[in-house]
Amino acid sequence: MADPRLNRGGEAPLLAVRNVTLAFGPKVIQHDLSFDVRRGSIFALMGGSGCGKSTVLKSLIGLLRPRAGRILVDSEDYWAASEARRTAIGRRFGVLFQSGALWSSLTVGENVALPLQMFTRLPATAIRRLVELKLALVGMEHAIDQFPSDISGGMKKRAGLARALAMDPDVLFFDEPSAGLDPITSSRLDDLILNLRDGLGATIVIVSHELPSLFAIADDGIFLDAQTRTAIAHGAPAALRDTCPDPQVEAFMRRERPEALAATGASPKGVSQ
Template structure:
């Protein structure tokens, strides 16, 4: 089967415009995400990466355009059907967003308790399995305050995996992590993609991570409020289509025009 055939397209963004109130953040967004790919949302600070991510995970209705999940129009569906489509999603927020008053095990059990009819025994087994996938089995009875930054990210990932999502959304997963911990997280993300076939959409500024794990992506421009490049981070690094992309991919300071 051709990698670009419709059967291999999991997500489609079509002429999407996102923003807050009267303020437009990004417009004319059109791209597709293939099954099993790691797709990067790239660009400088303030360009709208996280805003686009919020719209894709159901937190921010778009101003215009469509977002399709396996051919189903997410934002044009009724509320109940949007919840059903959203069951295909898992989200790892930048801060991991674990409930501080709950143990790690209780955090991971929560979506299973809310969205399934599984017994408490089965939920406990699944919690242990998800923590095992991210190498955090020992943390089941710990509280988030007892974890390092990297451990919180792994536990947040275990919670994102609780309902066996087809699609994982990561918002700056390496933010605040040291290089060794960041590399371990990259390896974990690749293992999830390769072992489970999970499709991943990632927002990140970390170039070593992007070059290592992402095989496709889109580059957003804050000034024009439009995408200006599409391709893998490595391809955009080696053949940048414009000066802005070149400067970003090589960590050069963009000079303001005189």
């Protein structure tokens, strides 16, 4: 039977993970991971605390070499490539870290300009225009000369997103983008992410345990389990909530404890008693 985690259509996936094991010393974080990220999709890495979501993200963006397996970018094996080639591939990535990760000593505009200054030979005037454009995309053009300490948490997330967009990446990686935000600000950030996907055609990989955001924006994903240390479900978050037969996944998606579901006598979706 074909593995439902893998793309069997005509177009090759932008990212392909094949039999990947991630570990720190003797401790295995996740093993035998295989999944595809389709172009133009918003792909979620889901699961409870400590399951390894951020560790998987680190491997995808080139910060952690897998113990085993392959990570393919446009069918090219990232970790088998030379260091120079990995650097070139990495320039196709944009990353929004959980806290925004802005340099406190730089203005918002200087933070966004940093990748352009490091990786291009554009003159300062051209970089300034690009910074203004990227900040306008996220509604932050008014804050170009402000420092991170002068703006709110939601604005810091948007500024970090503008920096992630600086090099016109093919893939955007978001690590808990809604963490620490109030519901209204989080909803606005979700709308912004959808607009960027639709307007720029970007592919997005998101780490999150914020269910409203996952249901609102993600159209595919995997559920990582901390006990078995592998992926136990694959699909859009809303579909997993309604049809996944695994009680751990159903409990997570419905914010209930597995034993509470069992106490009600309810069967996992798709499984008869």
